[in-house]
Amino acid sequence: MEQxxxxxxxxxxxxxxxxxxxxxxxxxGNTIILVASLxxxxxxxxxxxxxxxxxxxxxxxxxxxxxxxSGAEIISLDAFNKSSVNNELVIGITIIKNSNDxxxxxxxxxxxxxxxxxxxxxxxxxxxNCLTVELSFIPYKLMHTYLITWKxxxxxxxxxxxxxxxxxxxxxxxxxxxxxxxxxxLDSKERFPEFSKTPSPVVWIDICHINNxxxxxxxxxxxxGYVKLLKVNTTSDKLVYNFSTRxxxxxSNVYLYLERDSKNSEELARIIPxxxxxxxxxxRPVLNLVVVNSILPPILFCDVLKYGLSNYVTLPxxxxxxxxxxxxxxxxxxxxxxxxxxGTSSExxxxxxxxxxxxxxxxxxxxxxxxxxxxxxxxDISGDGVKELVIxxxxxxxxxxxxxxxxxxxxCEKIEKLTIPKITHL
Amino acid sequence: MRAISxxxxxxxxxxxxxxxxxxxxxxxxxxxxxxxIIGNDLGEVAIFKSREKIQTIxxxxxxxxxxxxxxxxxxxxxxxxxxxxxWCYIYETPIQKKDNSFNSDNVDDxxxxxxxxxxxxxxxxxxxxxSTSNTExxxxxxxxxxxxxxxxxxKDSKLLLTCVHTQRIPANVKNIILGDVDGDGLIEMVLGxxxxxxxxxxxxxxxxxxxSFLEETTLTEDKLLGKFIALNKWECxxxxxxxxxxxxxxxxxxxxxAQPGGTFMRIKCFATxxxxxxxxxxxxxxxxxxxxxxxxxxxxxxxSRMRNQNISTEILGxxxxxxxxxxxxxxxxxxxxGKIITKGRPYAVATLDGTIMLVQDEIILWAIAVDxxxxxxxxxxxxxxxxxxxxxxxxxxxxxxxxxNKNSVRFHLEEPVRAFHSxxxxxxxxxxxxxxxxxxxxxxxxxxxxxxxxxDLICTKFEPDLEKLSELFISKDRNQEEALEYVKNMDKxxxxxxxxxxxxxVRC
Numbered sequence: 062m063e064q065x066x067x068x069x070x071x072x073x074x075x076x077x078x079x080x081x082x083x084x085x086x087x088x089x090g091n092t093i094i095l096v097a098s099l100x101x102x103x104x105x106x107x108x109x110x111x112x113x114x115x116x117x118x119x120x121x122x123x124x125x126x127x128x129x130x131s132g133a134e135i136i137s138l139d140a141f142n143k144s145s146v147n148n149e150l151v152i153g154i155t156i157i158k159n160s161n162d163x164x165x166x167x168x169x170x171x172x173x174x175x176x177x178x179x180x181x182x183x184x185x186x187x188x189x190n191c192l193t194v195e196l197s198f199i200p201y202k203l204m205h206t207y208l209i210t211w212k213x214x215x216x217x218x219x220x221x222x223x224x225x226x227x228x229x230x231x232x233x234x235x236x237x238x239x240x241x242x243x244x245x246x247l248d249s250k251e252r253f254p255e256f257s258k259t260p261s262p263v264v265w266i267d268i269c270h271i272n273n274x275x276x277x278x279x280x281x282x283x284x285x286g287y288v289k290l291l292k293v294n295t296t297s298d299k300l301v302y303n304f305s306t307r308x309x310x311x312x313s314n315v316y317l318y319l320e321r322d323s324k325n326s327e328e329l330a331r332i333i334p335x336x337x338x339x340x341x342x343x344x345r346p347v348l349n350l351v352v353v354n355s356i357l358p359p360i361l362f363c364d365v366l367k368y369g370l371s372n373y374v375t376l377p378x379x380x381x382x383x384x385x386x387x388x389x390x391x392x393x394x395x396x397x398x399x400x401x402x403x404g405t406s407s408e409x410x411x412x413x414x415x416x417x418x419x420x421x422x423x424x425x426x427x428x429x430x431x432x433x434x435x436x437x438x439x440x441d442i443s444g445d446g447v448k449e450l451v452i453x454x455x456x457x458x459x460x461x462x463x464x465x466x467x468x469x470x471x472x473c474e475k476i477e478k479l480t481i482p483k484i485t486h487l
Numbered sequence: 488m489r490a491i492s493x494x495x496x497x498x499x500x501x502x503x504x505x506x507x508x509x510x511x512x513x514x515x516x517x518x519x520x521x522x523x524i525i526g527n528d529l530g531e532v533a534i535f536k537s538r539e540k541i542q543t544i545x546x547x548x549x550x551x552x553x554x555x556x557x558x559x560x561x562x563x564x565x566x567x568x569x570x571x572x573x574w575c576y577i578y579e580t581p582i583q584k585k586d587n588s589f590n591s592d593n594v595d596d597x598x599x600x601x602x603x604x605x606x607x608x609x610x611x612x613x614x615x616x617x618s619t620s621n622t623e624x625x626x627x628x629x630x631x632x633x634x635x636x637x638x639x640x641x642k643d644s645k646l647l648l649t650c651v652h653t654q655r656i657p658a659n660v661k662n663i664i665l666g667d668v669d670g671d672g673l674i675e676m677v678l679g680x681x682x683x684x685x686x687x688x689x690x691x692x693x694x695x696x697x698x699s700f701l702e703e704t705t706l707t708e709d710k711l712l713g714k715f716i717a718l719n720k721w722e723c724x725x726x727x728x729x730x731x732x733x734x735x736x737x738x739x740x741x742x743x744x745a746q747p748g749g750t751f752m753r754i755k756c757f758a759t760x761x762x763x764x765x766x767x768x769x770x771x772x773x774x775x776x777x778x779x780x781x782x783x784x785x786x787x788x789x790x791s792r793m794r795n796q797n798i799s800t801e802i803l804g805x806x807x808x809x810x811x812x813x814x815x816x817x818x819x820x821x822x823x824x825g826k827i828i829t830k831g832r833p834y835a836v837a838t839l840d841g842t843i844m845l846v847q848d849e850i851i852l853w854a855i856a857v858d859x860x861x862x863x864x865x866x867x868x869x870x871x872x873x874x875x876x877x878x879x880x881x882x883x884x885x886x887x888x889x890x891x892n893k894n895s896v897r898f899h900l901e902e903p904v905r906a907f908h909s910x911x912x913x914x915x916x917x918x919x920x921x922x923x924x925x926x927x928x929x930x931x932x933x934x935x936x937x938x939x940x941x942x943d944l945i946c947t948k949f950e951p952d953l954e955k956l957s958e959l960f961i962s963k964d965r966n967q968e969e970a971l972e973y974v975k976n977m978d979k980x981x982x983x984x985x986x987x988x989x990x991x992x993v994r995c
Binding site for chain 1: 489490491492493494495894899901940941942945946947948949950951952955956958959960961962979980981982983984985986987988989990991992993994995
């Protein structure tokens with residue numbers, strides 16, 4: 062991770078948690094970041110291009126969302142863009158409120174969205190338009206996924222819904238009733254058969270759609286160490302299979318990833334000449350699952366579509382005293398093999414790399430960060446096609462950028478790979 | 488403004504109040520590695536090397552200034568400690584035989600004798616301290632200090648600093664610079680005092696001290712080698728903020744003395760031959776004669792915000808520019824006259840109300856205002872591009888790193904700061920020194936952030952090499968130029984997607 066350089070850091074006065082970092086992809090392709098902290102501050106971060114010097118200037122703004130009363134605490138945060146061409150942003154914030162007269166805690170899911178279609182994005186406008194859903198449980202992880210309705214082997218609708226896990230050991234689905242302009246809870250048994258009652262609250266959920274959205278793979282981990290992996294056929298809403306296992310401790314993160322990302326061929330045609338691309342064999346997707354156990358080393362379940370949870374490796378341990386909090390999997394060194402990055406409470410990121418010769422994972426590097434790490438993302442916020450590593454620590458948000466010289470070199474390698482004909486073909 | 492967080496740090500315990508100028512980074516033991524030296528109000532000086540404290544000098548009084556430099560003009564660094572009550576100490580490592588022979592190769596014969604003699608004297612002084620039958624009247628505190636040092640020397644082989652000189656000087660010193668202020672090739676010591684006086688001194692070694700030493704000076708001072716003789720005294724109109732050495736483009740040195748309200752006084756002094764010779768003997772007492780060969784001028788930089796006459800000011804001269812940067816500055820400024828004039832090096836001025844200015848030849852190149860009380864102004868080439876960056880620190884720990892083109896990066900210590908310094912520090916003797924920011928906090932700790940990972944002060948987007956990128960688009964119906972044109976005109980979103988695809992989806 063030598064090639065990463067500090068791009069920006071901003072301090073957050075009160076700490077956030079593992080659920081309070083989210084990104085929003087805007088219609089113009091730019092990505093912004095929202096982070097929330099315990100004491101109600103929500104910050105909005107983006108890079109702004111400075112025309113005069115060609116540099117990018119980081120800008121941070123505190124956004125005051127309405128209907129978050131003083132004394133309330135933010136638990137989780139999620140956002141998505143309903144449209145792919147417009148900015149129809151929806152931001153969900155779960156809060157917990159201490160009511161004055163009794164000792165009961167009131168919890169809410171506040172959903173913010175833009176009133177009418179604005180061509181340009183205005184976060185202040187969104188923050189003022191709130192729909193509130195009262196919750197009967199303490200909210201945990203808030204995320205979103207597609208609810209796909211099929212008709213005659215065609216996708217009829219692809220609605221984005223909120224998925225929220227709670228202290229009642231259930232996972233709740235909220236979708237927008239456009240006619241009444243309210244968010245209602247969906248009976249999750251019907252459309253999301255994977256979310257049945259769990260032995261303890263669900264801490265983290267990851268959902269991955271495969272085979273052109275006909276199948277949905279869901280993995281989740283619970284407080285007690287229970288991990289479940291399920292596959293659902295979205296056309297019939299029937300469970301295809303179901304695996305579960307149990308670890309001894311709190312599961313802090315589950316991460317599903319495709320070993321090889323595939324790009325939509327239509328989209329590819331738009332950006333790159335067809336002649337360059339070698340005929341791609343349609344290969345079976347290989348989906349892996351990383352389970353981050355809070356105090357034991359992370360476990361990688363390989364090819365879960367084929368082997369379920371039976372084919373696994375334990376990543377090497379480094380330190381006995383740390384708590385593993387989060388995980389991302391990405392190819393950060395452009396060698397076409399993905400690396401696993403695990404964030405810890407001991408202010409370091411463990412970088413695991415796959416050794417192709419030895420066919421095993423090894424701990425390649427420890428990267429120190431100036432605070433205990435809560436969550437991480439690897440996304441392109443500078444808007445140049447190269448992704449940045451965004452690290453949310455207890456102290457603030459750290460953005461690490463790839464070194465441009467290194468990127469230039471890697472890009473050349475990749476271009477040469479495409480343009481120079483393969484010897485085997487001759 | 489861009490900000491960074493720093494990870495690599497060393498923390499040392501160090502109690503007591505540290506004056507603004509009572510810490511420095513420098514190679515005090517002449518081993519080629521840079522150390523950190525800090526003094527406090529209790530009269531303790533600690534020397535830190537890599538990750539440990541190697542020496543503590545105790546039993547001095549309130550230390551206001553510490554400097555490391557070749558103050559004795561013998562091609563080796565000494566540690567100069569000045570206390571508030573007017574004592575000036577020089578500490579040095581005892582010269583080893585090996586070092587001695589090395590030195591004598593470089594210096595002329597006369598100096599060689601000096602060094603030999605000096606070596607013997609140091610031996611005798613430390614012997615004397617242990618046997619306590621010392622004819623010279625040390626202050627009691629000092630002899631215990633030396634004794635302690637002696638014992639530590641015998642314990643481990645590390646060479647520790649010993650006091651080689653003590654001298655009474657006027658009290659209330661707050662600033663120190665060691666440098667050649669009059670262009671004679673010799674290092675002078677310039678002191679700024681809280682009573683609005685700037686004094687300059689030169690070290691004068693006395694080889695035949697047996698006569699002059701006993702006759703002319705009191706026994707408590709001037710232990711062995713020589714003494715500081717006063718050269719000049721200048722009085723300022725207002726309180727001194729800081730003093731700095733600055734050179735004009737032709738190399739003429741001047742002393743810049745910061746005055747309240749963002750103004751400064753410039754003192755130019757030239758050493759003439761005659762003066763040089765009689766300086767040594769007669770001018771030691773009062774140096775402000777009519778024959779003062781220099782000039783003084785006041786500069787009030789024209790910036791309206793700075794009209795608070797009471798705001799204390801820091802000044803820092805001699806900012807190095809890399810050639811490219813210097814050229815840019817020159818061209819920018821000579822735009823009106825149409826010819827390129829050689830410009831002097833820029834200098835920086837900062838005021839407590841948070842204005843930081845870069846000034847060149849009394850023209851303010853730029854000024855920025857920050858919302859923090861800036862108290863320390865230092866320079867360090869933190870990016871390694873050959874030109875000095877300005878590093879300012881405020882009382883609440885906000886640190887601004889600015890280059891000479893007004894690009895800035897912020898670092899926040901998140902803790903109030905008592906004293907600040909930046910420079911080069913050696914973590915290992917064999918490795919090259921790394922950049923360091925040194926903070927003295929109110930929690931009795933010294934924090935060194937080292938190896939600051941800043942290569943650029945501005946972040947940029949990744950710009951692909953278009954020619955290379957266009958190779959992808961060369962085909963039957965598109966030649967090289969057309970492909971390049973196509974890539975150039977590619978809309979932003981497509982280009983971004985293309986780069987993303989190439990980097991993350993193309994398999995090596």
